[in-house]
Amino acid sequence: MKLSGSEALVHALEQLGVQHIFGLPGDHTHLYDAIYKSRIKHVLVRHEQCAAHMADGYARVSGRVGVCDGANGPGVTNLLTGIAEAFTDGIPIVAIASNIRLGARGRGCFQEVDQLNIFRPVTKEVIDVQTVARIPEYVRRAFQIAATGKPGPVLLNLPLDVIREQHDYSDRELHVDSQWGFWPPLRPRAESSVINMAAKILAQSKRPILWCGGGAMAAHAWPQISALARFHKIPIVTTFMGKGCIAENDWLCAGTVGQLGKRAANELALEADLIVAIGSRFSNLDTANGKIPGPSTKVIQVNIDPSELGNNVRSDLNIWSDARLFAEDLAAALRAEGIDKIGEYTQAYLEQRHQAWMDEYTRFPIDGNTVDSNHLHPGTAIRVLNETLQEDDVLICDSGFNQIWGGQYFNVKFDGRGYIGPRGFGVMGFGLPAAMGAKTAMPNKRFIALCGDGGFAMVFHELETSARHQIPVVVVVFNNRNLEYIKETQRQHFQSRFISVDFHDIDFAGIAGQLGCYGVRVRTETEFREALELALSRDKTTVIDVVTPESAKPDRYI
Numbered sequence: 001m002k003l004s005g006s007e008a009l010v011h012a013l014e015q016l017g018v019q020h021i022f023g024l025p026g027d028h029t030h031l032y033d034a035i036y037k038s039r040i041k042h043v044l045v046r047h048e049q050c051a052a053h054m055a056d057g058y059a060r061v062s063g064r065v066g067v068c069d070g071a072n073g074p075g076v077t078n079l080l081t082g083i084a085e086a087f088t089d090g091i092p093i094v095a096i097a098s099n100i101r102l103g104a105r106g107r108g109c110f111q112e113v114d115q116l117n118i119f120r121p122v123t124k125e126v127i128d129v130q131t132v133a134r135i136p137e138y139v140r141r142a143f144q145i146a147a148t149g150k151p152g153p154v155l156l157n158l159p160l161d162v163i164r165e166q167h168d169y170s171d172r173e174l175h176v177d178s179q180w181g182f183w184p185p186l187r188p189r190a191e192s193s194v195i196n197m198a199a200k201i202l203a204q205s206k207r208p209i210l211w212c213g214g215g216a217m218a219a220h221a222w223p224q225i226s227a228l229a230r231f232h233k234i235p236i237v238t239t240f241m242g243k244g245c246i247a248e249n250d251w252l253c254a255g256t257v258g259q260l261g262k263r264a265a266n267e268l269a270l271e272a273d274l275i276v277a278i279g280s281r282f283s284n285l286d287t288a289n290g291k292i293p294g295p296s297t298k299v300i301q302v303n304i305d306p307s308e309l310g311n312n313v314r315s316d317l318n319i320w321s322d323a324r325l326f327a328e329d330l331a332a333a334l335r336a337e338g339i340d341k342i343g344e345y346t347q348a349y350l351e352q353r354h355q356a357w358m359d360e361y362t363r364f365p366i367d368g369n370t371v372d373s374n375h376l377h378p379g380t381a382i383r384v385l386n387e388t389l390q391e392d393d394v395l396i397c398d399s400g401f402n403q404i405w406g407g408q409y410f411n412v413k414f415d416g417r418g419y420i421g422p423r424g425f426g427v428m429g430f431g432l433p434a435a436m437g438a439k440t441a442m443p444n445k446r447f448i449a450l451c452g453d454g455g456f457a458m459v460f461h462e463l464e465t466s467a468r469h470q471i472p473v474v475v476v477v478f479n480n481r482n483l484e485y486i487k488e489t490q491r492q493h494f495q496s497r498f499i500s501v502d503f504h505d506i507d508f509a510g511i512a513g514q515l516g517c518y519g520v521r522v523r524t525e526t527e528f529r530e531a532l533e534l535a536l537s538r539d540k541t542t543v544i545d546v547v548t549p550e551s552a553k554p555d556r557y558i
């Protein structure tokens, strides 16, 4: 069949089940014309960084590989920050990068930049397409690499002359296997001897915990992991990336662990004699810079990326496996040995720990944080979110204190991805576009972006995108009129010599109105509750600008 490179590309994307692409055009109009003639919907954004975040949010909730695009030169470099977030969080995205003509390379022509090398450190692979006949093959390869192993982004670099060229494709050249459009498409399994060893160590432990990270979520392993925990009564702590691996109102869940985590989880992790870490790389935040696990705690580390095993924390048993298969296989091994309850923890003890964590947020405002009738404390706002949101609503956080408020106190009420955050890279501006991407993938679910005023101001232009494409989300902005996460450091360590952390007050509700969305500014619990309930019932994006005290900060235990 005779097709242009662009048409072959779109044909390949269709075979992979791609339904949406987020991006902004440039010289690759040829590709846009091919999309125009296809079943794929193009979501025009206002800034390419947001296109990458949208593809990221889309991928996280849907189990599909996210797709975004940018125009040669600045459009592609604008994608970079969003792609770096996906890389550090292990989220599969294919970034379609148009590039100047292959024939013009090296002559410093308009918009020439070394896209290939700029993206190498933040992608699993950079694919430079040089032959029109191989476009479908390269598309397949991009998706396959993005989705398999530890997922992550791939840059598909497409010179303009290659996508404009015509080629008479054979059926074989055109065929792309649809399995690579979804993740994880394949799951590696550990040998049974290793699983048996893990079962033995676990059965002998007295205070075991499961420690679940982003890899557990990437493997969609929450049904198997929560079943394992519930059957054998093993408590779970999660990293921020693993939050929701078991419903947080379950007494077996002790909450988020690490430097920004909660007391209950950290204490449990420190007193554990065995940590079974599933899909966690033991990052510096999660180990509180090496304070957890304690020196006498045994560690079994399970990861799909063998280079993570024993990398940050000494591990007594390394298991190279998909998280879901590991949980399944371990459960089967324990069953085969007739092992029922594991460890010495009593339900009463774990329940009391869980309750202590649950009670904490209901006590806000605490710790001397200033609050008056003109300001709503973020802790109170989280309580209102917990009381108002329904079981399968999803909170998507930004970077800054808002993410920590959400990570520590938001209560995921089901086993699964009820909380999403930019954990690996901590990029400001993630919340709104990631929520829009998620909503595009799952239009029947409700997504609530929780942002700081600093992060939201970097991306609020996408409200217009949300109005134009009818992608309704709820945005809650904790508006403290400053970069409080940084300001607190200046307060603590620089004797409050504040520099470049304070803004003028922006009324984001007013901006939302200008951009075709609803907006409301609230200052009290009642106003927030009413605004939230209304926002959740609407089919248009609402921004709730919550006027918070300037210096409210979440707890840090470790």
Ligand SMILES: Cc1ncc(C[n+]2csc(CCOP(=O)(O)OP(=O)(O)O)c2C)c(N)n1
Pocket: 398, 399, 400, 401, 402, 425, 426, 427, 428, 451, 452, 453, 454, 455, 456, 478, 480, 482, 483, 484, 485, 486
């Ligand atoms: C793009 C980007 N720039 C800078 C930072 C460094 N940084 C981390 S948190 C933060 C402050 C965030 O302020 P805001 O969004 O208002 O949230 P708050 O901490 O006030 O709740 C900054 C500047 C970052 N993470 N990302």
Ligand SMILES: [Mg+2]
Pocket: 400, 452, 453, 454, 478, 479, 480, 481, 482, 483, 484
């Ligand atoms: Mg702020």
